[in-house]
Amino acid sequence: xxxxxxxxxxxxxxxxxxxxxxxxxxxxxxxxxxxxxxxxxxxxxxxxxxxxxxxxxxxxxxxxxxxxxxxxxxxxxxxxxxxxxxxxxxxxxxxxxxxxxxxxxxxxxxxxxxxxxxxxxxxxxxxxxxxxxxxxxxxxxxxxxxxxxxxxxxxxxxxxxxxxxxxxxxxxxxxxxxxxxxxxxxxxxxxxxxxxxxxxxxxxxxxxxxxxxxxxxxxxxxxxxxxxxxxxxxxxxxxxxxxxxxxxxxxxxxxxxxxxxxxxxxxxxxxxxxxxxxxxxxxxxxxxxxxxxxxxxxxxxxxxxxxxxxxxxxxxxxxxxxxxxxxxxxxxxxxxxxxxxxxxxxxxxxxxxxxxxxxxxxxxxxxxxxxxxxxxxxxxxxxxxxx
Amino acid sequence: xxxxxxxxxxxxxxxxxxxxxxxxxxxxxxxxxxxxxxxxxxxxxxxxxxxxxxxxxxxxxxxxxxxxxxxxxxxxxxxxxxxxxxxxxxxxxxxxxxxxxxxxxxxxxxxxxxxxxxxxxxxxxxxxxxxxxxxxxxxxxxxxxxxxxxxxxxxxxxxxxxxxxxxxxxxxxxxxxxxxxxxxxxxxxxxxxxxxxxxxxxxxxxxxxxxxxxxxxxxxxxxxxxxxxxxxxxxxxxxxxxxxxxxxxxxxxxxxxxxxxxxxxx
Ligand SMILES: Cc1cc2nc3c(=O)[nH]c(=O)nc-3n(C[C@H](O)[C@H](O)[C@H](O)COP(=O)(O)OP(=O)(O)OC[C@H]3O[C@@H](n4cnc5c(N)ncnc54)[C@H](O)[C@@H]3O)c2cc1C
Numbered sequence: 177x178x179x180x181x182x183x184x185x186x187x188x189x190x191x192x193x194x195x196x197x198x199x200x201x202x203x204x205x206x207x208x209x210x211x212x213x214x215x216x217x218x219x220x221x222x223x224x225x226x227x228x229x230x231x232x233x234x235x236x237x238x239x240x241x242x243x244x245x246x247x248x249x250x251x252x253x254x255x256x257x258x259x260x261x262x263x264x265x266x267x268x269x270x271x272x273x274x275x276x277x278x279x280x281x282x283x284x285x286x287x288x289x290x291x292x293x294x295x296x297x298x299x300x301x302x303x304x305x306x307x308x309x310x311x312x313x314x315x316x317x318x319x320x321x322x323x324x325x326x327x328x329x330x331x332x333x334x335x336x337x338x339x340x341x342x343x344x345x346x347x348x349x350x351x352x353x354x355x356x357x358x359x360x361x362x363x364x365x366x367x368x369x370x371x372x373x374x375x376x377x378x379x380x381x382x383x384x385x386x387x388x389x390x391x392x393x394x395x396x397x398x399x400x401x402x403x404x405x406x407x408x409x410x411x412x413x414x415x416x417x418x419x420x421x422x423x424x425x426x427x428x429x430x431x432x433x434x435x436x437x438x439x440x441x442x443x444x445x446x447x448x449x450x451x452x453x454x455x456x457x458x459x460x461x462x463x464x465x466x467x468x469x470x471x472x473x474x475x476x477x478x479x480x481x482x483x484x485x486x487x488x489x490x491x492x493x494x495x496x497x498x499x500x501x502x503x504x505x506x507x508x509x510x511x512x513x514x515x516x517x518x519x520x521x522x523x524x525x526x527x528x529x530x531x532x533x534x535x536x537x538x539x540x541x542x543x544x545x546x547x548x549x550x551x552x553x554x555x556x557x558x559x560x561x562x563x
Numbered sequence: 564x565x566x567x568x569x570x571x572x573x574x575x576x577x578x579x580x581x582x583x584x585x586x587x588x589x590x591x592x593x594x595x596x597x598x599x600x601x602x603x604x605x606x607x608x609x610x611x612x613x614x615x616x617x618x619x620x621x622x623x624x625x626x627x628x629x630x631x632x633x634x635x636x637x638x639x640x641x642x643x644x645x646x647x648x649x650x651x652x653x654x655x656x657x658x659x660x661x662x663x664x665x666x667x668x669x670x671x672x673x674x675x676x677x678x679x680x681x682x683x684x685x686x687x688x689x690x691x692x693x694x695x696x697x698x699x700x701x702x703x704x705x706x707x708x709x710x711x712x713x714x715x716x717x718x719x720x721x722x723x724x725x726x727x728x729x730x731x732x733x734x735x736x737x738x739x740x741x742x743x744x745x746x747x748x749x750x751x752x753x754x755x756x757x758x759x760x761x762x763x764x765x766x767x768x769x770x771x772x773x774x775x776x777x778x779x780x781x782x783x784x785x786x787x788x789x790x791x792x793x794x795x796x797x798x799x800x801x802x803x804x805x806x807x808x809x810x811x812x813x814x815x816x817x818x819x820x821x822x823x824x825x826x827x828x829x
Contacts, residue, residue, distance in 0.1 A: 189642065189760045196754045228757030241757055 182480060187250050194254035197227060206259040209386035210531070213378070215263050217300045217342050221270060225297025230271055234279050238287050239295040245487050248272070249428055249480075256429030257436050259528055261535035262387030264429055265542075269338045270294060272425035273543075274301035274347040277363055277414045281406040290345060290365050302343035303422075304334040304366075304392060305415060311336070312548050314349070315358040315412065319394060321350040323401065328352070328364060330397040333376070336542075340390025341375050343368055349415050352408050361411035365403040372397035383534030420496050422543050424486065427479045427499040430539055434472045434510045437532050438465060441514040444521070461517055468510055475502050494556035501549035504540030511536040564620040564717070567672055568611040568645065568682045569699070570604040570627050572636035573689045586794045590689065600636040603684030605643075605752035606745050610714065611682050612644035613750065618717050622646050624675060628656060628667045634768050641763035642755030648766065649675070653773040658784025661690075665698035670776040672703060680722070683744040685710070693744075700742035708741050712748040 183191075201223055209215035224230050225239075232247045234240025241247070248271070255264045275294050278286065293299035310316040319332025330350055337346070346366040353360035366373065372395045379389045406414050442465060445455035456462050478499045485492040511533045515522035522529040540546045554560045574590035575598065582588050600608075614620040625640035625648040627633045637648035651671045659667065672678050681703070686693035700707035712732065713725040723736040727746050755763070773779070780786065807822070809815040823829045 186760060186764045189638070189755065189764075190757055193754050193757065193760065226756065227754070232757065241761070243757075243761075247757070 182246060183250065187246060190247060191250045191254055193227060194229065194251050195257075197224065197229065198254055198258045202255075202263055203259045206263070206386060209263065210260060211385075213380070213385055214341065214388040215266070215386045217266060217339055218297075220263070221267075221297035221300055223297070224267065225295060229267075230297055231291075231295030232271070234275075234291060234295055235287075238279075238292045240279075240291075245483055248425075249483055252425050252428040253432040256432035260384075260386050260531060261429075261433060261538070262384035264433075265384060265538075266339050266387045268422075268425045268429060269303055270301050273418065273422040274303040274345075276421045277405050277418045278347065278365065280417075281410075281414055286365070286403070286405065293344075299344040300339055300342055302337050302339045302346050303418075304337050304340075304346040304348045306334065306336050308333060308335045308391070312545055314415065317349060317351065317361070319348070319350045321348075321352050321362065321364055321399075323352070324398070326401055327398050328401055328404070330364070330366065330372075330394045330399065332394050334392040334394075336379065337390050337392050338387055340392050341378050341388045346392070347405075349411050352404075352411070355409075358412040360409055361415075362408050363405040363411040363414050364399060365405065366394075366397065366399050370397050370399060382537060383531070384538055385531075385534075419544065420486075420492060423496045423500040423549075424479065424482050424492070426539060426543050427475065427482070427496070427503040430503040430507050430536075431472055431476045431479060433532070433536070434468075434475075434507060437510055437514050437529070438468055438472065440528065441465065441517050445517050448519075448521075455517065464513060464517075468506075468513060471506050472510070475499065475506055478502065494553055497544075497549040497552040497556075500539075500543065501546050501553070504546050504549075507536040507539045564614070564618065564680070565622045565624070565675070565678045566611050566614050566620045566680045566682060567624045567626050567675060567678050568604070568607050568640065569668055569695070570608065570625055570636060570640055570684070571601045571687045571689075572598050572627065572629055572633040573601040573687050575599050576602060576688065580796055582794050582796050586791065588794055598632065598635070600639045601684055601687045601689075603686055603688065603747070604636075604640075605684075606747055606749055607682040607684045607743075608640050608643050608645065609750045609752040610743075610745055612753070614680070614714070614717075615644065615646065618714075620680075624649060626651065626668065626671055626675075628652070628659075628664055628671070631770075637768055638763040638766070639755060641766050641768075642759035643753060644759060648768045650768055650770045651772075651776070652770055653778075655773050655778075655783050658787055659782045660787040660789040661692055661694040662698055662788060663782040663786055665695050665702050666781050667776070667778060668695070668699045669702035670778050671771065672699075674771070674776055679739045679741075681705070681740070681742045683742065685744055685746055696742055696744040703740070703742065706737040706741045708735065708737060708743045711743050711745050714743075714749075 228241055229251055231240030232243050232251060233245055236242045255267055258264050278291055294301050305314060307317050321328035321330045348364050348366045349361055350364060351360055352362040374393045375390045376393045377391045381389055445461055448455045482492045482496045482499050515529055515533045518529045521527050575592045575596035577596060578590040578592040580590055611623040615623045623645045625637050625645040627637060628651045634650055641648050651667055656667060672681055683696035697707045708724050710727045711724045712727045715723040715725060720739050721736055722739055722741055726733050726735060807815050807818045809818055
């Protein structure tokens with residue numbers, strides 16, 4: 177088994193638990209949740225929290241397990257195998273996108289108040305960075321948090337926010353000073369029951385239907401400055417660091433998702449007969465499948481390499497951007513190729529293939545588009561043109 | 564209150580039984596899945612843990628007779644919430660029939676001492692006999708309560724349970740100690756939490772042998788009363804498929820009903 181270089185017997189026992197969680201608590205409900213365009217995050221996260229899935233790497237004093245990231249890898253891989261991508265994405269928002277900065281740079285009081293319920297599953301978190309006029313260009317965000325006594329008063333709007341209709345807390349990136357560009361931003365925890373906060377619209381999407389995505393509006397939303405993570409003006413830098421976890425999680429989940437779809441395609445093409453023989457007996461098909469499997473394996477190993485760098489405390493920005501870029505591109509190729517081999521069955525809703533095709537497309541956009549990854553890699557390679 | 568849960572490690576649910584020419588039986592999982600905790604025992608473990616959570620049981624001890632590898636199944640029990648685990652293993656136990664196993668389990672339960680309830684699963688997915696619970700009760704001289712679908716009440720040295728019987732359910736009360744085997748209707752087994760898994764892997768699982776339990780005889784292949792005269796794998800069932808065609812669903816249903824009568828299915 178390739179995994180045995182990285183995973184102990186204990187990791188494997190944990191894998192069984194997560195697999196059962198996915199098989200009993202997620203998969204049987206996917207059809208309904210996809211149709212509802214949302215899933216019951218509070219209910220599901222509580223169950224996940226009870227099993228210890230939401231605070232694997234977080235400190236024990238806040239209910240976490242204090243383990244190294246390899247356990248998180250197991251969790252993400254297994255959750256990534258679910259029958260849809262929406263619910264896994266929302267889970268990863270909770271564990272790897274909205275809470276890493278809080279866990280790393282929050283004060284003990286902040287962690288007690290916000291991280292503890294995130295780990296137990298009592299609170300649902302969202303990460304609110306993107307805005308209608310600023311997605312890729314994070315430095316262009318306009319939402320403002322203006323100091324007023326001990327508080328901030330927040331005005332602005334956020335767009336495409338995962339779990340936005342049901343989150344209890346937002347990890348919000350906002351401008352806290354008049355300085356232009358990436359300077360003068362702060363990360364602030366915003367409880368969604370604060371007056372002035374509203375969900376202006378739930379967005380209809382191409383895929384990830386089981387996950388709710390929303391436009392959020394802030395009108396004189398008053399939160400204590402004590403909710404700011406780290407020093408004022410450090411928000412952009414903290415968010416860029418938080419993005420590394422987000423991208424690694426995305427890459428890891430995508431690998432198991434692709435593997436699931438390729439295995440499903442193998443089964444399907446074995447059973448489906450054309451011209452008197454199973455589809456898979458055509459060299460074009462079985463060769464193409466081996467090629468996809470090879471690419472997926474290469475991506476997995478790059479993601480494992482990133483994990484080793486993370487655990488060793490190294491800067492993985494370049495490598496994880498490569499992994500995220502590769503994941504986005506490969507997911508599109510896997511989705512397209514596997515759908516092709518399913519023929520008409522790939523195009524109908526009765527079969528999971530169509531859903532994967534829709535869901536897979538997000539990876540090249542969310543968490544930083546492919547081109548943004550390229551920009552980061554180019555910067556690290558020092559091949560960007562001079563400004 | 565002390566509870567013992569007797570469990571077994573079995574091949575995976577996807578393992579396939581093969582019998583070679585000399586009648587030697589082996590299980591192989593085509594996907595290479597490892598041996599597991601007998602799935603029926605998950606219900607008895609869950610019930611044991613609930614006795615701790617809801618009825619104040621102080622100890623819930625997972626007990627198995629088997630090779631060293633069975634410790635993995637015991638770890639699963641600890642991860643699900645058992646307070647202790649114990650492996651009973653000895654070369655002389657090999658080849659025991661169910662009576663032999665019952666003798667060993669009874670000795671181990673007596674050795675633990677002051678046990679009020681011994682829980683069992685309905686049967687093991689490999690041998691599928693379902694005999695061991697009652698045989699263990701006999702060896703212990705305790706009341707066997709079989710096919711239990713709910714534990715209703717425990718108090719004043721008595722236990723009241725609901726049993727699944729052929730044409731319904733019955734409620735019975737017995738004096739403790741008792742041996743109980745449970746059916747799957749009794750609960751929904753939890754799966755191990757990450758915290759439970761961590762604890763289980765750090766736990767020390769004691770091993771006891773024949774000498775520790777003062778067992779000399781009545782166990783192992785020599786004492787086995789079961790004679791395996793001829794073992795063979797069940798030949799695959801030959802099936803055929805017939806699709807009933809008709810102009811309407813009603814007509815199809817009528818033809819299907821006729822056919823089922825004809826074939827004496829209904
Ligand atoms: C389902 C879904 C869930 C999301 N969840 C969240 C969330 O929870 N929180 C959150 O904050 N955001 C979330 N987002 C937003 C997501 O992060 C942004 O959509 C993404 O960063 C891209 O930003 P944009 O949509 O504004 O695209 P734009 O910035 O407008 O870019 C459009 C396209 O232009 C190209 N491009 C952009 N910049 C460059 C460049 N410099 N060079 C070359 N090409 C370039 C890229 O191909 C890009 O896709 C989510 C999005 C979706 C679709």
